[in-house]
Amino acid sequence: MKSEKGFTLVEMLVVLFIIAILILVMLPNIAQHFKMIDDKGCEAHVSMVQTQVEAYRIDHMDYPTIDQLITNEYITTEQEKCPDKKTLIEIKDGQVYRVK
Template sequence: MKNQKGFTLIEMMIVLFVISVLLIITVPNISSHSSNINKKGCEAYMKMVEAQVQAYKIDKNGTPTIAQLQSGGYLKGEAAACPDGTAIEITAEGIVQKSSTTPGS
């Protein structure tokens, strides 16, 4: 008989079983943390917008609106919302906060 090298069916089944067990353990863990990830992403985006508001105040000596930040090149993109879809707004004092109105209404 020839010496054939390769994986047997049993070895392949064991590898697939191990991979399946790892997926069963990790997928629910990742999905349970998605709300925390969205919250942290929104906080980071709001801090970035606050920094751009400060830069606008230094450059133009005034408190901007979201539209002024976008048209002035301080913010890229068209949506003034967190990654999870929560809209943000800038108060008259220049404070960035989550919008009290829902987007699209």
């Protein structure tokens, strides 16, 4: 009989089992990381819209609504929401807030 070199089925299953456990341990951390990225992106978006609110106020001497910002082309309709496309923003007394 020839001496064949290679992995046995049991060795391959053990390796796949270990890889599966590592993936299961890492998934919650990855999901949390993506949530943090969405939060930071939304914070940056709110800050950008706040800047546009101030630019509108300087030009028109009044605080705008979201619709006024869109109509006067300070922001686009896509910018009514955060980059996650779920969280809306609103303006109250010149301050921009996230609406969940």
